[in-house]
Amino acid sequence: MNAFLMESPPEHGGPLESKLYSHEAEYALIGSMIQQNDLIDDAGGRLQVQDFHHPACAELFELLLALRSKSIGIDVVTLSDARSHLADSQSTLAVAAKIVQGTPSAANFDAYTKIVKERSVARRVIMAGQAMAERLMAGDPLDEVMAQGQQAWLALESEGTDARRRYRFIGEILPEAMDGIDRRFNRAVSLGFDTGLPSLDEFIPGLCPGHVVVVAGAPGQGKTTLGLNMAERVALLKKIPALVFSLEMTDIELTNRSLSSVGSVQLKHIAEGHSMADSDWPGLTKAVAQLNDAPLIFCDDSTLTLRDIRQICRTVKREHGLGIVGIDYLGLINGESKSASRYEVVTDVSKGIKRLAKELGIPILLLAQLNRGPSARASKKPTKSDLRDSGQIEADADVVILVHRDGESEAGQAGVTELIVDKNRHGPTGTCRVQHQGAYHRFVELIPGSFSDEDVEMNRPSSTRRYGKGRPDHANF
Structure with a gap:
């Protein structure tokens, strides 16, 4: 009427x-x-x-x-x-x-x-449901219909939010801010998760809620190791769910790396099986006991889009809680549109991941690759401008950590790795040196006095070097 x-x-x-x-x-x-x-x-x-x-x-x-x-x-x-x-x-x-x-x-x-x-919004929910039902009855593929439905639900959920709840006057925020300062002063809470590497923590105030931490490096430098180590630490020490997406490796491969790192058993022995020594079994048994009840969650679906990642994150948070997310790696995430260029896909995904970190209130470790720029430099050292595919990655990141190891130097061959904090919205930038224990798929602090900064910079021998295994502080979960 x-x-x-x-x-x-x-x-x-x-x-x-x-x-x-x-x-x-x-x-x-x-x-x-x-x-x-x-x-x-x-x-x-x-x-x-x-x-x-x-x-x-x-x-x-x-x-x-x-x-x-x-x-x-x-x-x-x-x-x-x-x-x-x-x-x-x-x-x-x-x-x-x-x-x-x-x-x-x-x-x-x-x-x-x-x-x-x-x-x-209620009317449109019904319309979306009816449209999905009609498509299914017409024989459209279930995955396509579900994808359309997820997109519709996300849009409707956003529209259903009361706009007046999207902003606050500073006077409303101050009590919360002061309470946070007081609790951190009294060490009741921390700003974020530590990385497990004290020398890196001196630069980064913590893996903080809402932040995107980009970990980038050339293949084989250890960016996957660094990202997985941080996620393991949150799950094992804090007992808070850590979700790791790997579009490159299987969940079995990730599990083997965690067993190696936590149990101090060489990854080669775990992968081969037949080379396991009697001395390896106690460490492996210990790692199994620690990891078995750890809220460490792996997703190895190589077909993931950002929409899939968002949906899985929301599901995990709703059902189990969620403390941190790791994504390995940005360049492998599929775009929603088949006609979009790689630049457009990476740009959209980068923006979406930043929004997701804020929405979920968690830090996201985003692994990324570098272009060939560093290979043309005498020092071979990367900068944040070397991030591959899109400058949007650098723009969206709160922290950019570049993993660099000179494989031709004595120090590099012994695992000495530079972690270059090249962008840091909330702290200083700079470089720290740690040791990559590739056999155990982990990073540890260096033994004091094992090398000098000048030795590494000049790539010259030093009679005082003692690389050994380094200090396995990070492995002491």
């Missing part, structure tokens, strides 16, 4: 009042905006024309927005002057006057807006 002048005020539970629409709320919302023009700006930021179920209300809302954008004072007369009749041939003046007259109070504008928005 579209004619306002023929309708009596809707009764609760009557034909105009349902779980899918409320014409009464739509009338009151339009009336509030006519009475107080400033409310049009607020409504314009929270509602769209299609959120109105009643065609006349949708038409009046569109007209209100148009007049407001032209800075025209709005009342029932100016509305009628701008458009004498609505699409259903009713007089704009008569309809607007009746709506204003029937509006209880503009003070309840927020409540009217919420009702209209919630009913609009």
Whole structure:
């Protein structure tokens, strides 16, 4: 029933009042905006024309927005002057006057807006479900229909959020900020997860919620090892779920690396099996006992898109909780569009991962590859500008750690690795040196005095070097 002048005020539970629409709320919302023009700006930021179920209300809302954008004072007369009749041939003046007259109070504008928005989202949920059902009945592939459904749910979930909850005055935030400072001062909580490498922690205040930490390096430098070690530490020491996506290795390969790292058993022995020595078994047994109950979660699906990663993260957080996510690696994440260039895909994924970190309130370790720029330099050292495929990676990252080891030097052959913190939004940049124990798939602190900075820089022998195994602080889970 579209004619306002023929309708009596809707009764609760009557034909105009349902779980899918409320014409009464739509009338009151339009009336509030006519009475107080400033409310049009607020409504314009929270509602769209299609959120109105009643065609006349949708038409009046569109007209209100148009007049407001032209800075025209709005009342029932100016509305009628701008458009004498609505699409259903009713007089704009008569309809607007009746709506204003029937509006209880503009003070309840927020409540009217919420009702209209919630009913609009509810209608679209049903439409999305019906569209999925029709596609399935038509024989469309289940995975394609599910992907479309996930995309629709995400969009609807976002639209259902009350806009007034998206910002806060600093006065509202200060108590929370001061409480956090006090708790950290008293060491009741920490800023974020430590990396397990004290020399690296001197640069990074912690793997903090909402931050994206990019770990990049050339193949074979140890970026996967570093990322997995950090995730292992969160799961084993903090007992907080750590989710690792590997688009390159299987979950069995990742598990073998964790067994090697935690148990101090050479990865080669674990992979071969037949080369396991009697001395290896106690370490392996210890690692199994520690990892068996650890909330360390692996996903090795090589076909993942960002939408898949988001959905899995949300599921894990909802069902188990979630402390940190590692993604190995950015360049292998598939794009949603088959026609998009690699640059466009990487740019979109990078932006999406940053949004995901903030949404979930967790740090995300994002592994990435470098271009060939470092190979053309005498020092072979990478910089953040060497990140492959898109400069957006550098822009979105809170921290960029570049893993560099000179395999031609004595130090590099002994595992001495430079971790170059080349970007750090919340702390200093610089370089620390650690030791890569490749046989055990882990990084550890160097033994003090095992080399000098000058030795490494000049790549010259030193009689005081004692590389050995280094200090396995990180392995002491």
